[in-house]
Amino acid sequence: MYKLKLSSDIEPTQLGMRLDQALSELFPDYSRSRIKEWIINNKVLVNNNIINKPKEKVLGGEKITIEVEVEEETFHQPENIPLNIVYEDDHILVINKSRDLVVHPGAGNPNGTVLNALLYHYPDIARVPRAGIVHRLDKDTTGLMVVAKTIEAQTHLVEALQLREITREYEAVAMGIITAGGTIDQPITRHPTKRTHMAVFPTGKPAVTHYRVMEKYRLHTRLRLRLETGRTHQIRVHMAHIAHPLVGDPLYGGRPRPPKGASDSFIQTLRDFDRQALHATMLRLYHPITGELMEWHAPIPDDMLKLIHALQEDTELHKDELDW
Template sequence: MVAKYRAGGLDDPEDEAGEVAAAESAAERRVAEVDAAGHGERLDRWLTGLAPEFSRNHLQSLIERGCVLVDGRALQKAAHKLRAGQRVEIELQPTDESRAFRAEPMALDLAFEDEHLLVVNKPAGLVVHPAPGNWSGTLMNGLLAHHPAAASLPRAGIVHRLDKDTSGLMVVGKTLEAVTALTRQIAAREVHREYLALAWGRVEEAFVVEKAMRRDPVSRVKMAVAPANLGKPARTDVFPLGVGDVQGRPVSAVHCVLHTGRTHQIRVHLMHSGHPLLADALYGGAPALGLSRQALHAARLGFTHPITGAAITLVAALPADLASAWAGIGAADLPG
């Protein structure tokens, strides 16, 4: 089975069974003559009748790429008005999304694995699943190579995600039963997730950020704090682990506990509290201590095994870049 993903990630799955089925086969050509009912119709709209299993956006991209001929001539304008009697030929090529759902062998740092699930220690820089600009080389591609049966699972078994430049632990289901149970645990807030971060400013006392979140109304690549009636509930507990001085400015090591799992939650909540993460360009955190990515690591993951019922708690040490920065301010480690 091939799955389709769009920008926005796990909150935005689409059911494109017909389109996917077409994409799995080799590109085919379809030819038809415009009848009286199609006279004056836009080319892209008319094509949705000839190839209804594809989205109109994808058909428009095929027009732009010269895959559509009208009376033997490539017309690269989706708004072209057709005339009755014209012969239209289209080469149906698979969508980028469907091509992305392919196995790509890669080294996976596995903290735990059995026949039901696995926990991967994701490195910074690895995208979790395909999206525009990253149609290959993702964790999902690696999972398909490591565990071919993942091809039959929703999102290849991925039940939650980390940002591209956040490192750390992620649990992945290997069977539909495990995926379903893990998804329910996450929805019920029964999966325990803790992070280590380096943030600008002085954090010497624990605090709680309980602010609803939504997509930023100005920049669609960002999230933002929102009034409770306009956003989804979100809570982050923040605990101090140490404060150091960097370039004449205080930097704090913090331990963050998630009670919800909104996109960019820790990054937004700390920025809103006046403590943006080091090297988090999207949310105003200046780089320091040699870091080229946001200083955030999913260090501890706890959940109930969906099949055996055993309590599982795993800890991932800081990767080299964060460990070096962490030592640079003399911060304490994740509490036991």
Template structure:
């Protein structure tokens, strides 16, 4: 039997005499969620009995919210693709995505995507949800990302992401020799001649990337990068704009004689878990094709 997603609280002094509606608002239950609970099979209980949002709370009351079940889109099909699960609890998955796999289905990959794999995992483990990707990675970018197991959890993590409370550090290999560190602040927009390619342009969206050189090789450099914004292809565009395109990134001026895809990996992920009330941090080692770049001769550390 599939489980229903629920949340529960014990009312303390600060919420005595407050209506359930205000209590839930203060606990980040959105109006949309309340509408779903009311009309799509959810429930609100106080001390084990049904209650409306107008119920006035007393200290010690036990509130329980049962959210309505979620149903995946009929166009999203489950597929038995192995997942590299770095962390899991009842609220989220942290996954290490393999390279050469899109995050969501496309016309070219209707059933070969991370979302197809997650849906299959949910069905096999009786997780009553659809797929909520908190962040996505390009098809050829590997590494860490967060999947929320419920719409409300997705809402909280998306809110944290907009407020820059989810920190990601990437590793990349770029053409050329870099030293030190730099911040790139340059707006990014769609290139007029392409539906895929982006470029730095005055009318683009505000974008900031920080990079630090880690190790220099004969013709390329390993770098660590962090983002203050999350524009499409941001790292790839910014590094190409500075004259240091990613190895393997033929779309933005890189060459693929050392690696067949852009050499970009979501290496470290840190965030505050709103339900566990603590900060979690994870790292994922470089995949084999990027590890091979680290053994190229004529390198030196900084």
């Protein structure tokens, strides 16, 4: 058993929801039935008051605190799923996550996740909350993640994330021509009607994304981005908000937009790219135990390389038509 403490604020967009429904959205790692059990057993504080009725309606803005004892992660099955290990020592490991791989079990993905793989390859990691996972990547986002192998390492890494002492950089391909770099400082919350989406909203949680232009194409831009915060879908939501959604993004991207005069093969390459063009390429942090500054890089995956090469070829073929 280990003690688990969760805290968050009810989103303004959750006005009128049942308490158990709102909490299952705020804490998607835990099933609604488990959350309902916590409520009934007086484990949930709303504005520092115990609320034990799952049907209680929320107004938005309430402060939620949950303190419970949870069994080790043995209720998730260990699975022999290969992991691409970039670095490992007694305290941490860094993985290069592939596409089609969810980080943590949740609704619709009870197994086949990074967590299931960690439990198989590192059985002792079951003693660490969330099997050592301290930050996430979306299912089809590839690249670098750090995992804690001990509770001490996990405690320090979570603190470093909160203090913004872990640097995460991404590469992406966005729709449209972006002429210069910039910063997007816009709060993010759950979409008021599309519950699987996030959205920029004035009363959301602070979110800051920095970006710079790496390469411009005829109707697309290759970007390097750095996260200052780590909200769900942050880069994807922020880029869509400034009208430059990521290529292939199934939630925020819309239909492919080939430039005029594009070849059939190039158009097909755009259509075939079926995930958000986003890769966590650099991770830098102070080792949670030794304090040593460490940095890792993950090369761009083959599917993104193919997309980039196609964009470069199309741009070269039409370079005489460019006005930038």
